[in-house]
Amino acid sequence: MHIAGIRHSYERDHHINIVCFKSKYPDQFWLFCNMKILLADNRTVTIRSLFETDKDPLYHYLQNLSPESRSRFGPHPFDKQTIDIICEHPDNEIQRFIAESESTTAIVAYMLIKQGMIASDQQRYAQRNQFYEYDTTVTYAPSVADAWQSSGLGTAMHTIIETELKRKGIQHIISWGGVQSSNIKAVNFYKKNGYRFIDFFWHDGKNNQDMVKEIG
């Protein structure tokens, strides 16, 4: 991997310093994006794409999410076979990002960006006469390890991902499968990051809400 060492650095409200080592080839930036973030509590993480070698750390990360977090985040099953397939055979339509703790090298956050919409979301939005172009829409599923939640990490990762989505001409970010209305942390997280409430819907015996961010 060729890293040209172009650095960007800025601060946000959580006093997060972001240092970006950008690939020397512009179209490889997305894949090789590798950024170091210093959180307000002085913990440091590196944000990067998921690699094949992340099989075991990702499995460990998902198995160690609390029952509460697991009940809120479920873009795919968390069994070993699924994780091995995800890491060994990357899906062209789904970008996966992780945050790696600098001190332990453990994965401490995992986020997915899918091009377009998942079928059930698309169907629900269509019933409301809301349609989004495949090419300019992505669907987003965020998760942060319990011990790292509320530290600004989720927002920092979102900012990095959104910046790259804008660069690629994406105009809408849809919350993957909506958000459970009882998930106050996530609802606040989406609001804070500029998502607007679309509508409530009932799923699996729970009240949920669709949220969308316009970035175009």
Ligand SMILES: CC(C)(COP(=O)(O)OP(=O)(O)OC[C@H]1O[C@@H](n2cnc3c(N)ncnc32)[C@H](O)[C@@H]1OP(=O)(O)O)[C@@H](O)C(=O)NCCC(=O)NCCS
């Ligand atoms: C939702 C999630 C991704 C947010 O990431 P995070 O790193 O915890 O969030 P941040 O620290 O960046 O906080 C961003 C905003 O979220 C809200 N928030 C964070 N922690 C909160 C808490 N304990 N209570 C209420 N709101 C909270 C606040 O509005 C916060 O902004 P502020 O710091 O200015 O008050 C993370 O908490 C998580 O993984 N939760 C479990 C899985 C999940 O719910 N995924 C989303 C499925 S839709």
